[in-house]
Amino acid sequence: xxxxxxxxxxxxxxxxxxxxxxxxxxxxxxxxxxxxxxxxxxxxxxxxxxxxxxxxxxxxxxxxxxxxxxxxxxxxxxxxxxxxxxxxxxxxxxxxxxxxxxxxxxxxxxxxxxxxxxxxxxxxxxxxxxxxxxxxxxxxxxxxxxxx
Amino acid sequence: xxxxxxxxxxxxxxxxxxxxxxxxxxxxxxxxxxxxxxxxxxxxxxxxxxxxxxxxxxxxxxxxxxxxxxxxxxxxxxxxxxxxxxxxxxxxxxxxxxxxxxxxxxxxxxxxxxxxxxxxxxxxxxxxxxxxxxxxxxxxxxxxxxxxxxxxxxxxxxxxxxxxxxxxxxxxxxxxxxxxxxxxxxxxxxxxxxxxxxxxxxxxxxxxxxxxxxxxxxxxxxxxxxxxxxxxxxxxxxxxxxxxxxxxxxxxxxxxxxxxxxxxxxxxxxxxxxxxxxxxxxxxxxxxxxxxxxxxxxxxxx
Amino acid sequence: xxxxxxxxxxxxxxxxxxxxxxxxxxxxxxxxxxxxxxxxxxxxxxxxxxxxxxxxxxxxxxxxxxxxxxxxxxxxxxxxxxxxxxxxxxxxxxxxxxxxxxxxxxxxxxxxxxxxxxxxxxxxxxxxxxxxxxxxxxxxxxxxxxxxxxxxxxxxxxxxxxxxxxxxxxxxxxxxxxxxxxxxxxxxxxxxxxxxxxxxxxxxxxxxxxxxxxxxxxxxxxxxxxxxxxxxxxxxxxxxxxxxxxxxxxxxxxxxxxxxxxxxxxxxxxxxxxxxxxxxxxxxxxxxxxxxxxxxxxxxxxxxxxxxxxxxxxxxxxxxxxxxxxxxxxxxxxx
Numbered sequence: 001x002x003x004x005x006x007x008x009x010x011x012x013x014x015x016x017x018x019x020x021x022x023x024x025x026x027x028x029x030x031x032x033x034x035x036x037x038x039x040x041x042x043x044x045x046x047x048x049x050x051x052x053x054x055x056x057x058x059x060x061x062x063x064x065x066x067x068x069x070x071x072x073x074x075x076x077x078x079x080x081x082x083x084x085x086x087x088x089x090x091x092x093x094x095x096x097x098x099x100x101x102x103x104x105x106x107x108x109x110x111x112x113x114x115x116x117x118x119x120x121x122x123x124x125x126x127x128x129x130x131x132x133x134x135x136x137x138x139x140x141x142x143x144x145x146x147x148x
Numbered sequence: 149x150x151x152x153x154x155x156x157x158x159x160x161x162x163x164x165x166x167x168x169x170x171x172x173x174x175x176x177x178x179x180x181x182x183x184x185x186x187x188x189x190x191x192x193x194x195x196x197x198x199x200x201x202x203x204x205x206x207x208x209x210x211x212x213x214x215x216x217x218x219x220x221x222x223x224x225x226x227x228x229x230x231x232x233x234x235x236x237x238x239x240x241x242x243x244x245x246x247x248x249x250x251x252x253x254x255x256x257x258x259x260x261x262x263x264x265x266x267x268x269x270x271x272x273x274x275x276x277x278x279x280x281x282x283x284x285x286x287x288x289x290x291x292x293x294x295x296x297x298x299x300x301x302x303x304x305x306x307x308x309x310x311x312x313x314x315x316x317x318x319x320x321x322x323x324x325x326x327x328x329x330x331x332x333x334x335x336x337x338x339x340x341x342x343x344x345x346x347x348x349x350x351x352x353x354x355x356x357x358x359x360x361x362x363x364x365x366x367x368x369x370x371x372x373x374x375x376x377x378x379x380x381x382x383x384x385x386x387x388x389x390x391x392x393x394x395x396x397x398x399x400x401x402x403x404x405x406x407x408x409x410x411x412x413x414x415x416x417x418x419x420x421x422x423x424x425x426x427x428x429x430x431x432x433x434x435x436x437x438x439x440x441x442x443x444x445x446x447x448x449x450x
Numbered sequence: 451x452x453x454x455x456x457x458x459x460x461x462x463x464x465x466x467x468x469x470x471x472x473x474x475x476x477x478x479x480x481x482x483x484x485x486x487x488x489x490x491x492x493x494x495x496x497x498x499x500x501x502x503x504x505x506x507x508x509x510x511x512x513x514x515x516x517x518x519x520x521x522x523x524x525x526x527x528x529x530x531x532x533x534x535x536x537x538x539x540x541x542x543x544x545x546x547x548x549x550x551x552x553x554x555x556x557x558x559x560x561x562x563x564x565x566x567x568x569x570x571x572x573x574x575x576x577x578x579x580x581x582x583x584x585x586x587x588x589x590x591x592x593x594x595x596x597x598x599x600x601x602x603x604x605x606x607x608x609x610x611x612x613x614x615x616x617x618x619x620x621x622x623x624x625x626x627x628x629x630x631x632x633x634x635x636x637x638x639x640x641x642x643x644x645x646x647x648x649x650x651x652x653x654x655x656x657x658x659x660x661x662x663x664x665x666x667x668x669x670x671x672x673x674x675x676x677x678x679x680x681x682x683x684x685x686x687x688x689x690x691x692x693x694x695x696x697x698x699x700x701x702x703x704x705x706x707x708x709x710x711x712x713x714x715x716x717x718x719x720x721x722x723x724x725x726x727x728x729x730x731x732x733x734x735x736x737x738x739x740x741x742x743x744x745x746x747x748x749x750x751x752x753x754x755x756x757x758x759x760x761x762x763x764x765x766x767x768x769x770x771x772x773x774x775x776x777x778x779x780x781x782x783x784x785x
Contacts, residue, residue: 056358056366059381063367063374077441086439090422093449094388094436097417101321102381102410103329111450141329142381144374178773180585185773186681206772210683220734338482340504340513343720344685348771360722369701370514370712400771402503402687403482 013133015042016066017126018057020050022080023116024072030119031126038126042070049073050111051084055095058109062142068108068133070125075113085113104141107132152262152303153200156234159260159299160195169232169258173211175204182270186211198234202268205283207396208233209242213251213353230256236264237305238285240294241392241427242350247296248430249390251353261297263305264289285395285408288313295428313393317413332377332410338403339376341369345407346383348400351390358382384410389418389435392427421446452616452625454632455639461612462491464631468624472534472573475509477502486537495539497607500583501763505693506544507551509537510568514714517564517700521708530567536624539577542597542604543588543761547693548574549600553755554696573620576601580646582653587777588762590657596647606643613643657762657777658784663752665783666745676737678779681772682719684736688766688774689717694747694759697723718742744779 019028025046031038043066047053050073058069071092073085092111100106110132112125156174163169176187176197184203189195216228235243240261246252266286273281290313292305320328343359346352358366359379367378384391384407391411398407418424422435456464465474469490477496478487483503484496516528548569555565579586579595588594598604603621606613613635616622625632689695699716703709716723719740724733733739751759760776767775 055385056378056382059378060366063378076443083439086441086443087436089443089446089450090436090439091388093421093446094414094417095385096449097421098385098388098410098414099381100325101328101413102332103325103327105325113447142374142377144368144372179775179778180768180773183773188677188680211681220731340690341714342686342690342717344683344687344771347683347685356722365703368703368712369699369714370703371512371714372514396771400683400685400687402691402769 011138013041013067013130013138014065015068015070015126015129015133016061017042017044017070017072017129018050018053019044019046019072020052020074020085021046021048023074023078024050024114024122026116027072027114027118027122030117031122032119034119036120036123038123039130041130042126049079049081049084050088051079051081051086053088053092055091058092058095058099059142062104062108062139063144065139065143067136067139068110068129070129071109071111072114072122072125073111075115078115105136107136108139150200152301153198155301155303156200156260156262157195157198159301160189160198160232161192163232163258164189164192164195168230170230171215172198172232172234172260173208174198174234175200175206175208178203182268182273200234200262202266202281203270204236205267205399207239207242207348207350207394208235209239209246209350210348210396212243212246212257212350216252216256217353228253228256230258232258232260234260234262235294235297236262236267237289237291237293237295238264238392238394239350240296241291242394244296244427244430245351245390245392248434259294259296259298261294261300263293263301263303265304266292266306283395285393285398290425291428296430313412314416316409317416320409320413333373335406335409336377336380337373338405339371339380340403341371341376341379342402344400344402345397345405348396349387350394350396351387352383358386380410384414387411388414389422389424390426391415421449452622453635453640454614454625454628455635456612456614456632458497458607458610458612460631461495464628465489465493465495466491467628467631468536472536474536474538476538477577486539497539497577500586501541501544501765503765504691505547505763505765506537506540507547507693507696509535509572510548510565511551511555511696511698511715514712515564517711517713519708519710528564530563531571533571535568535572536575537572538575538605540574540601541579541763542576542595542601543586543593543763544693545574545576545600546588546593546597546761547763550694550751550755550757550759550761551696553757573603573624574601575614575621575624576604578604578606578643578647579650580607582650585764585767585775585777586762587655587657587764589651589654590659591758591760591762593761594647595650595654596643606646608639608642608646611639613639615643657780659748659758659780662758662780662783663749666749669783670741670745673737674782675741676735678774678782679736679740682736682740682774683772684719684721684739685771686717686720687769687771688743689719690715691765691769693761693763693765718746740774740779744776744783748780748783 061069079085096109160172172189174187175184178185186206218226266282268281269283288309290308368375424435473488475486476489477484484499518527555562582595598617602618603616616625697716699714702711725731747759
């Protein structure tokens with residue numbers, strides 16, 4: 001799986017991106033229509049709002065083999081549901097501290113605020129996340145051995 | 149200690165005979181040396197069973213959500229019972245949490261507070277530590293006197309401790325991620341998935357715990373270390389902003405997993421990021437239920 | 451019946467010799483207390499311990515095990531466990547629990563192949579108890595500190611000396627095979643062992659369980675069950691540390707390309723143990739679950755297997771966070 005790939009030099013990081021349906025979704029679409037390239041390593045999961053993200057989604061992604069998780073939400077103050085991203089900010093700040101404390105590399109979990117017009121930034125954040133995670137190597141911590 | 153014991157029996161007697169309480173939750177002597185156990189006193193004749201000593205370690209607040217929840221199989225009228233509960237400082241903080249989370253009927257709950265002198269660690273006591281047998285969690289206690297009490301027993305509490313509880317945390321934080329993960333996994337690998345930590349925790353009152361949900365399933369039920377890690381990450385993080393560090397989970401764990409290392413850190417982060425300590429004030433909203441538009445400082449955490 | 455004695459200080463030699471053909475598993479000091487682990491001659495074996503924190507059933511009926519895996523329409527049964535083991539230092543109560551578990555897992559109608567394989571490939575050498583402590587009560591349920599039934603050999607810790615006594619043919623073979631380290635014991639050693647056993651037995655309390663199986667059905671509806679279980683947290687520790695509890699659940703775990711079916715130890719004291727597909731839970735009250743546990747161990751197993759499924763090890767008593775004491779429960783029932 002991940003580690004075997006690393007040995008043969010062909011490992012590609014897998015990054016799961018949780019993208020909110022409003023600003024983040026718009027910027028993701030804009031990245032697409034604007035031809036902003038970002039690698040296929042990023043797999044997008046759409047949620048209505050960053051506030052919907054249960055920290056266990058992040059843990060589950062890591063357990064399932066994601067080497068990194070990126071969360072995109074609207075800029076604080078611009079949330080379509082008014083306070084969803086504010087809740088997410090509190091929650092993810094605490095969760096990231098906790099995960100880091102128990103030994104997860106902090107760059108594996110990233111949260112970014114983005115506006116609907118920032119297509120270039122959506123792609124930029126995605127590219128950087130992939131490179132950050134590539135530098136860290138395949139996730140070892142939480143991964144569950146899958147049936148082969 | 150026997151002064152408090154007599155007063156508690158008097159109070160319980162009074163509450164039961166006047167009908168102000170139908171049930172008094174307290175402690176009675178256990179069947180093993182140096183133990184007490186939770187005691188459900190329902191009639192004035194039984195108040196003699198109540199004791200108060202340095203082994204009254206259980207957090208009785210764990211029973212409250214169950215007592216005030218409507219029984220699932222029941223049809224028709226149901227009135228919540230009138231419950232009185234004996235609490236130490238830490239237990240009272242759990243009760244504050246329950247009040248905030250609407251798990252108790254405040255009108256029907258009488259809180260009997262006992263300022264705590266600290267509870268003994270049976271292992272230390274058995275090893276002959278004498279006066280130095282206080283449990284680690286009590287040595288680091290910041291709130292020995294109950295913050296909420298309808299009736300306060302007049303005894304002196306231990307003085308609140310300083311920041312001893314963080315020393316181990318700071319030491320741990322200085323280690324590398326790999327070292328920290330290794331420690332965490334090693335501790336968690338002792339887990340036999342008995343869920344005693346969850347059951348003993350007053351905050352864990354979900355009707356169906358996330359780990360027991362099957363549609364879809366969060367993590368497996370087997371002893372695969374990855375699933376066990378997932379359970380502990382989930383359970384401990386569900387305490388964010390709620391855990392009062394009463395150590396009920398630590399005491400309940402049959403395998404001696406060092407849960408304190410993680411619960412204390414969580415409490416510390418909540419204090420650091422939101423200037424909030426769970427269980428001190430009934431009016432303060434829990435941090436993860438409140439929002440603040442202007443917390444730019446949190447952006448650096450992300 | 452073969453016997454052999456050795457100096458305790460020479461124990462590593464025995465381990466070295468015996469480990470040539472089998473994994474040698476013995477009690478060691480672990481992070482949570484005494485536990486069984488595979489050892490080599492250089493490891494410190496515990497002789498002075500009450501009992502292991504977790505029961506020996508885990509060696510034959512693990513916390514969880516894979517039954518089969520499937521991927522791309524192909525199903526693969528988990529391979530049977532391999533390799534011979536010498537399980538040393540098992541207390542007689544835990545040995546007795548194996549005899550009881552045999553009745554469940556080696557039933558004529560259906561034999562559990564994984565359990566059987568482990569059972570057949572394991573030599574059980576028990577360690578007699580010198581100093582039984584609270585809360586043991588094995589003699590009340592038909593066991594004893596030097597009970598031999600079920601082990602292949604029993605060992606007596608006589609201070610500087612160890613006395614081995616064969617119980618089964620496999621045990622005889624083992625003692626003969628260790629002629630290098632074991633020598634014919636002096637008569638006084640044998641006497642010393644018998645005396646120690648008698649002394650140990652005298653220390654144990656007698657709990658009245660005569661007739662409990664007959665009494666139980668009559669008190670099915672009694673409120674005594676809820677009063678015993680009022681403080682029960684339904685944490686399940688008692689079922690996990692019990693040597694004879696054997697309930698398990700089957701879980702299917704799906705991964706991307708396939709999945710696996712696993713068997714996991716379960717406990718009747720969990721709130722959700724009897725939740726039905728409709729959502730109804732016939733044992734939603736802790737008193738109902740407590741009643742079930744006691745009836746299973748002291749009545750239903752008597753009906754099914756002619757035995758009380760309790761070996762008096764006392765683990766449930768010392769591990770219960772709210773000090774629910776089965777000795778008190780038994781006394782209540784008998785009343």
